[in-house]
Amino acid sequence: MDKKFDAFKQELNRVYKKNKNYHKKMQEQNITPEDIHNWSDIKRLPLTTKEDILANYPNGWNCVNENHIKLYHASSGTTGKPLIVGLTENDIKTRQKQILEDAKMAGITKKDTVQICYGFGMFTGGLSFYDGLKELGCKIIPTGTMSTEMQLFYMQQLKTTVLITSPSHAMHLYETAKDLKINMKALSIRIIRVGSELLTESMRRKIKAAYGKNVSVTQDYGMTETLGPxxxxxxxxxxxxHLNPNYYFELIDSKTKKPTTKNVGELVVTTIYNECFPLIRYTTNDLVELSHEKCKCGCSSPRIVKFLGRSDDMLKVKGVKIFVSQIEDFLFNHPYFNHQYEIVISKENYKDILTINIEYKDEITPSQRKQIVKYKENIEQEFKSKFGIKSTINILSTKSIKPYPGKIIRVRDLRKLKV
Ligand SMILES: [Zn+2]
Structure with missing residues (x-):
């Protein structure tokens, strides 16, 4: 008997009964829950897209009566309306379990003092970590999105051992600490668990160089639709x-949307234990490479070893798809820059213009000016031959790019603004 499959069948029955949209989709394919006998049958079920979810906004996807919903959280809504997800009492418990697993995977124990630098609002990060870590029994410092100076103050006073934040915020803390003559390597931090943005390998190296090579820098992945991190x-x-074994994952070809046996494809996720907001074969738009090789930690679950494109990471410039993480890797592979950069896309005479502002690692002295002009030309050329798009790369003095409060915004797309 496969307990996980039984739980999935129960969920599918519920979705079929309560979710009108998905019911209709199944009917169109002439399929009912009775036709699904095992995991391999799952591919006969229709896919779910974000558009399906948003069709009956805001509550159309819920599979429980409204009075069973105890909590709401929502996506940031940077690309449109925020996606709102309701949680029942059981969903809150499931989320707690999920964070516990996540924390254990990161190596966090109850002896740790964990500083959560995520927002405690509708965003799933802050509250879910708070809830899950409470179960673990460690000390929690819920600094949320308070000022960098205050974050550093608590980090020193309370001897933070674990930081939970985004990669760019970890680096921003380091830069501010440098100004305040605080040596991050002398603090008690042993683990930095990042999420919310993609951690590139070059960024991991930068964070380790800033906090100390023995500090563990790892990431997690999640979305509002699946209860957060x-x-x-x-x-x-x-x-x-590692993919969370409490979900069912598939890879599909991102163009044909058909299952693929390759290790590369678009990640499709099916929830098993979600009550209010179950998802059957949800297309994440995230293109990943999986590894089935056994990990030294003993967990046999496959690993996402590479994001070849994450939906929240993709830009379309002059009709060409390009990923922020690719640009970041490109920039960070040059030794002249620090971690601060921004990508600006604008439109002039109906043409897209790509501008990248990046900070030079030190103050630019008048004598370096000439050298910088040369770097700029070389790098712009290199960019063009790598990505096939022309860009203007402005090399600025350190601290020229203003950090944004909260989640750091790397991309400013001015094409969407009405003039
Ligand atoms: Zn492992």
Whole structure:
């Protein structure tokens, strides 16, 4: 008997009964829950897209009566309306379990003092970590999105051992600490668990160089639709994110949307234990490479070893798809820059213009000016031959780019603004 499959069947029955949209989709394919006998039958079920979910906004996807919903959280809504997800009492428990797993995978124990630098609002990060870590029994410092100076103050006073934040915020803390003559390597931090943005390998190296080479820098992956962090969890071996075994994952060809046997494809996720907001074969739009190689940690779950494109990471410039993480890798592979950069896309005479502002690692002295002009020309050329798009790369003095409060915004797309 496969307990996980039984739980999935129960969920599918519920979706079929209560979710009108998905019911209709199944009817169109002439399929009922009775036709699904095992995991391989699952591919006969229709896919779910974000558009399906948003069709009956805001509550159309819920599979429980409204009075069973105890909590709401929502996506940031940077690309449109925020996606709102309701949680029942059981969903809150499931989320707690998910964070516990995530924290254990990161190596966090009850002896740790964990500082959560995520927002405690509708965003799933802050509250879910708070809830899950409470179960673990460690000390929690819920600094949320308070000022960098205050974050550093608590980090020193309370001897933070674990930081939970985004990669760019970890680096921003380091830069501010440098100004305040605080040596991050002398603090008590042993683990930095990042999420919310993609951690590139070059960024991991930068964070380790800033906080100390023995500090574990790992990431997790999640989305509002699947109760927040913990859909993918990297262990202390720093070799990719283990897929959470409490979900069912498939890879599909991103163009044909058909199942693929390759290790590369678009990740499709099916929830098993979600009550209010179950998802059957949800297309994440995230293009990943999976590894089935056994990990030293003993967890046999496959790992996302590479994001070849994450939906929230993709830009379309002059008709060409390009990923922020690719640009970041490109920039960070040059020794002249620090971690601060921004990508600006504008439109002139109906043409897209790509501008990248990046900070030089030190103050630019008048005598360096000439050298910088040369770097700029070389790098612009290199960019063009690598990505096939022309760009203007402005090399600025350190601290020229203003950090944004809260989640750091790397991309400013001015094409969407009405003039
Ligand atoms: Zn592992």
């Amino acid at each position: 913990g859909l993918g969890m990297e262990c202390m071996n720093e070799n990719g994110m």
